[in-house]
Every structure is written in C-alpha cells, then in structure tokens.
Amino acid sequence: MAPLKDTEETLVREEAHRLLTEYMLEHHQRKTPERYAILDAVYSFDGLFDVDQLFQRLEDRFRVSRASIYTTLDLLAQIGLVVRNQMPSKVYYERNIPGQVHFYKACTECGKLERFTNDSLGRLIKEMPVKRFHPSMYSLTISGLCSKCLTNINRRKKRLDKKKKAKPKAVTDKGTAAKEKGKGTPKEKKKTN
Numbered sequence: 001m002a003p004l005k006d007t008e009e010t011l012v013r014e015e016a017h018r019l020l021t022e023y024m025l026e027h028h029q030r031k032t033p034e035r036y037a038i039l040d041a042v043y044s045f046d047g048l049f050d051v052d053q054l055f056q057r058l059e060d061r062f063r064v065s066r067a068s069i070y071t072t073l074d075l076l077a078q079i080g081l082v083v084r085n086q087m088p089s090k091v092y093y094e095r096n097i098p099g100q101v102h103f104y105k106a107c108t109e110c111g112k113l114e115r116f117t118n119d120s121l122g123r124l125i126k127e128m129p130v131k132r133f134h135p136s137m138y139s140l141t142i143s144g145l146c147s148k149c150l151t152n153i154n155r156r157k158k159r160l161d162k163k164k165k166a167k168p169k170a171v172t173d174k175g176t177a178a179k180e181k182g183k184g185t186p187k188e189k190k191k192t193n
C-alpha cells in the first residue's frame, strides 16, 4: 500500500478520533486527553511498532504510564483502530485504516513479524462474502521462516550432514554391517569410499 498523502492522513486521524469519541460516549467512559495522545502516537506510525517504540514516541510530548498505554491499546484494538499481533517474544501493533487489508509474514524461528502488501489479494479478500458477519478488520498472517533463518537452518543442516558423513558408522550398508559387527566395530574400520 502506497503511503498516504497528508490530506488522507488528516482524514484517517479525524475518523479515528471520531470512532474513539463515539465508543467512549457509548460506554460512559471519560474522554481523557491521554487517550487521544496515545491514539495520535499510534497513528503516527506507518507500519508495525511495539509498546517500547510507542512509549518513546510519547515520552517527549506527553507524560503517560506504560499501564495506560497497554489499556488504551487494548481499547483501540477492541474498537478496531489498531491490529494486535501476538508473537512469542513480543506484541506488535499496527494502526488500522478502514478498508485496509493487513498482510504479515511471521517467522516461527526468530519471532520477527513483517508486513507486506498484495493489492489484488487485498481486493479479493474485501469482496469475499462473509455470511452472517460484519467484518471490521482484515488481517492475514503467513507463518514460516524468514530468509535469514532459512539460510541459518540450511547451514546448520549442512554442517550436521558433514559431521555425520565424517563418521564411518554412518556408512554401513542398510544395517547389515551393524549386525555383522563382532570383530571390529565400524569405528575402527577405515571407510574406503
């Protein structure tokens, strides 16, 4: 998805403010400036962020505790203003713009979450009829291995294979040699291939 223009950014933020206000009025909650400050900080990220990054961004402008950040993020996720992604080592967040489809690649090895875009698939997902359900957020996560982890794993495998090959014990012909051991253990025999 292409970055939003300034005017679009303003509209997106205004709409987010409106939805937050609506929710708090409906649920008889106090409209604290703190919540709007957190919402603005959340919407200032064009991409994934974690609580630490959000805390740092808020720190210079607004005094706010980590506890309020967590509760507000939960609230924003409930309203559908933020997408929450729980990974093994941390939680990632991303602002949710109405009609946007979020695509993520989640590495099961290092726990890294990366977003990507696919406009044609995004359109398909949005046009997909969902029976007896009103969608408010679209998010698709593909789990697997990132290229870095895949390279590392392959390297480790190769090293292991080399070690196995280096051991003469591994070059027995389908178990028969193991049975025939009596005189010399395969370890003592020098392999010839």
Ligand SMILES: [Zn+2]
Binding pocket: 107, 108, 109, 110, 111, 112, 145, 146, 147, 148, 149, 150
């Ligand atoms: Zn990885």
